Amino acid sequence: MTVPSDQDRSEEAGLPAPPADGPGLFGDAGPPPAPVTPDAAPAAPYRVLARKYRPTTFDDLIGQETTVRILRNAFALGRVAHAFMLTGVRGVGKTTTARIIARALNCTGPDGKGGPTADPCGVCPNCVAILADRHPDVLEMDAASRTGVDDVREIIEATRFRPMQGRMKVFIIDEVHMLSRNAFNALLKTLEEPPAQVTFIFATTELRKVPVTVLSRCQTFALRRVPQVELAAHFDRVAQAEHVRFSPDALSLIARAADGSVRDGLSLLDQAIAQGTLDGEGGTDAAPIGVDLVAGMLGLADRGLVFDLLDAVLEGKPDRALAITADVYVRGGDLGVMLSDVLELVHTVSRIKAIPALRDNPELPEAERQRGAALAERVPVPVLGRTWQMLLKGLSEVEQAPDRRQAAEMVLIRLCYVADLPPPGDLVRKVLGQDAAAAPLRVSEPAGDGHGAPMAVAASSPVTGGNPDGGNSAIRMVANGGMQVESTPAPRTGRVAETAPAPEPVVPPRTWRETVAFVSGRDAMLHGHLRHATHLVSFAPPLIEIRIERNSLPGLARRLETVLREGTGDPAWQVRLSEDEGEATLAEQGAEIIQLHRAAAQAHPLVQAAMQVFPTARLGEVTDHALDDYGLPPEEMAAQNLAPDLEFAPLDADLVEEDDLDSDDFA
Numbered sequence: 001m002t003v004p005s006d007q008d009r010s011e012e013a014g015l016p017a018p019p020a021d022g023p024g025l026f027g028d029a030g031p032p033p034a035p036v037t038p039d040a041a042p043a044a045p046y047r048v049l050a051r052k053y054r055p056t057t058f059d060d061l062i063g064q065e066t067t068v069r070i071l072r073n074a075f076a077l078g079r080v081a082h083a084f085m086l087t088g089v090r091g092v093g094k095t096t097t098a099r100i101i102a103r104a105l106n107c108t109g110p111d112g113k114g115g116p117t118a119d120p121c122g123v124c125p126n127c128v129a130i131l132a133d134r135h136p137d138v139l140e141m142d143a144a145s146r147t148g149v150d151d152v153r154e155i156i157e158a159t160r161f162r163p164m165q166g167r168m169k170v171f172i173i174d175e176v177h178m179l180s181r182n183a184f185n186a187l188l189k190t191l192e193e194p195p196a197q198v199t200f201i202f203a204t205t206e207l208r209k210v211p212v213t214v215l216s217r218c219q220t221f222a223l224r225r226v227p228q229v230e231l232a233a234h235f236d237r238v239a240q241a242e243h244v245r246f247s248p249d250a251l252s253l254i255a256r257a258a259d260g261s262v263r264d265g266l267s268l269l270d271q272a273i274a275q276g277t278l279d280g281e282g283g284t285d286a287a288p289i290g291v292d293l294v295a296g297m298l299g300l301a302d303r304g305l306v307f308d309l310l311d312a313v314l315e316g317k318p319d320r321a322l323a324i325t326a327d328v329y330v331r332g333g334d335l336g337v338m339l340s341d342v343l344e345l346v347h348t349v350s351r352i353k354a355i356p357a358l359r360d361n362p363e364l365p366e367a368e369r370q371r372g373a374a375l376a377e378r379v380p381v382p383v384l385g386r387t388w389q390m391l392l393k394g395l396s397e398v399e400q401a402p403d404r405r406q407a408a409e410m411v412l413i414r415l416c417y418v419a420d421l422p423p424p425g426d427l428v429r430k431v432l433g434q435d436a437a438a439a440p441l442r443v444s445e446p447a448g449d450g451h452g453a454p455m456a457v458a459a460s461s462p463v464t465g466g467n468p469d470g471g472n473s474a475i476r477m478v479a480n481g482g483m484q485v486e487s488t489p490a491p492r493t494g495r496v497a498e499t500a501p502a503p504e505p506v507v508p509p510r511t512w513r514e515t516v517a518f519v520s521g522r523d524a525m526l527h528g529h530l531r532h533a534t535h536l537v538s539f540a541p542p543l544i545e546i547r548i549e550r551n552s553l554p555g556l557a558r559r560l561e562t563v564l565r566e567g568t569g570d571p572a573w574q575v576r577l578s579e580d581e582g583e584a585t586l587a588e589q590g591a592e593i594i595q596l597h598r599a600a601a602q603a604h605p606l607v608q609a610a611m612q613v614f615p616t617a618r619l620g621e622v623t624d625h626a627l628d629d630y631g632l633p634p635e636e637m638a639a640q641n642l643a644p645d646l647e648f649a650p651l652d653a654d655l656v657e658e659d660d661l662d663s664d665d666f667a
């Protein structure tokens with residue numbers, strides 16, 4: 001199912017008579033392959049596994065059942081498309097599939113009388129010639145190296161002639177997305193009305209780069225990444241055919257590194273066999289090629305070491321973590337790769353925790369399942385989440401740092417240090433100390449990344465009358481790892497509905513604030529001036545008296561009057577200017593309230609305790625969800641006490657500067 005690299009193939013395509021293919025794994029006739037052992041080297045010229053075991057029939061294609069089923073149906077019904085688009089990651093079998101289609105179209109059967117078939121015989125002259133890459137009617141082109149319109153013209157020219165030997169001329173164009181725009185355009189005309197005896201098979205790793213005009217004329221097949229289990233099983237068969245023994249974990253590791261690509265996996269298998277043979281492993285009488293050799297070959301840190309490292313980090317043992325790092329470094333391992341191995345392990349452990357059935361999943365190597373399950377048992381989810389976040393951050397640091405080793409060590413030290421820090425949930429419990437017994441505590445683990453120092457505290461509104469001892473507070477964690485203190489009962493009332501302008505029925509404003517709100521949806525500029533530069537002197541509908549600040553909007557009173565009259569349909573509204581001082585502007589009132597909120601939040605014992613533990617923490621933005629758009633409490637309940645309702649940002653929230661917190665935020 002795998003094919004040689006593109007260069008490989010295009011070079012070969014030019015050869016008049018490439019070396020005949022030897023025995024294949026899947027049904028090709030021929031003597032069994034010679035065992036690969038140091039003292040019994042194969043007599044035949046060595047061929048890479050990917051080429052040797054390239055599938056020659058649809059049944060040999062692994063992991064592409066859907067594509068194969070559809071193709072089989074098409075052949076059975078005699079409705080085979082004239083243009084195919086095969087897409088998928090590299091090494092997944094695109095050109096291999098294309099060649100099988102070419103043979104299926106041209107096969108004449110052992111007796112020379114057969115028609116197109118989904119099961120090409122492999123022995124007729126057409127099958128043999130296509131297998132050997134020397135069929136005159138099956139032409140392959142690599143669009144990566146021949147992107148121009150002239151190259152395509154050559155093909156188009158060739159489509160005019162009848163097939164020389166076969167039934168159908170087949171043009172296989174690999175990496176078709178590399179063609180130039182002109183080349184695509186030239187191709188398009190032929191695709192629109194393909195000659196009866198011509199089939200195009202395009203292959204691409206980047207379907208999105210293929211023009212829709214071309215795509216729409218092709219039957220498209222998305223070849224999927226081959227799942228690890230299927231890859232490992234395939235590699236096992238190949239290894240057996242090669243008379244080389246691998247440990248199951250080693251094969252799993254190769255399958256995982258192959259990342260869905262059969263070709264890549266077989267190349268790795270090749271390397272592992274070569275290296276294992278040198279080390280005296282893998283032979284019929286020797287020990288099987290093990291996971292250590294494969295891991296070393298892949299540049300992966302030994303899986304056991306990765307587990308040890310994660311253990312050290314979670315137990316807060318920097319000396320142990322650094323010793324392992326030094327070990328990996330001395331052995332030539334890349335410390336960035338090592339950290340991403342740990343990252344991957346954290347992910348695996350988290351998955352095992354989330355889906356316990358994974359403990360029995362054969363996709364995971366044995367060691368991973370056992371030690372992973374043990375870790376999943378022991379480590380709480382928030383700690384795994386925190387470790388993941390810090391590693392992810394740390395990895396980008398390693399990429400940017402002038403010295404990768406230093407950066408990796410810093411990341412590990414930080415992780416170890418954090419392992420000792422109490423989760424914020426415990427901290428709050430401690431802070432509340434004596435009250436804890438009386439308080440209905442509902443504290444869950446935090447999920448913040450726990451860097452500790454920068455901490456923003458966002459309080460949502462204890463104004464006057466908060467209960468300073470926190471006595472009847474309940475604590476709960478909020479979504480992103482923050483925590484929230486609420487009193488019981490929490491008299492939370494929403495914003496006053498009337499502040500939003502309601503188009504129908506029109507409710508005439510009953511207060512000055514409602515008047516300003518009334519304007520907000522109707523005259524944005526007027527609204528701004530009313531809010532920031534207008535002082536209410538008296539409100540006695542339909543008469544309103546105001547004082548406006550100098551430099552305010554000219555004709556403001558008249559403009560407001562017009563909005564009110566037109567908006568309510570009541571011509572009685574009158575707005576008069578006054579010289580009296582009047583109230584503070586709405587903006588000023590809102591700013592004042594927020595200052596009170598800040599003072600109250602700052603004085604809250606929980607905030608003070610947090611400040612003591614995290615001396616560099618600053619009080620962040622103070623918001624009150626009970627306040628309306630003007631930063632003012634609802635008018636109906638202005639006199640009531642508001643219950644404390646503190647909300648903390650997660651520990652890794654950005655530091656908020658005091659300077660950013662002036663009243664502008666609420667204007």
Ligand SMILES: [Zn+2]
Nearest residue numbers: 107121124127
């Ligand atoms: Zn045939």
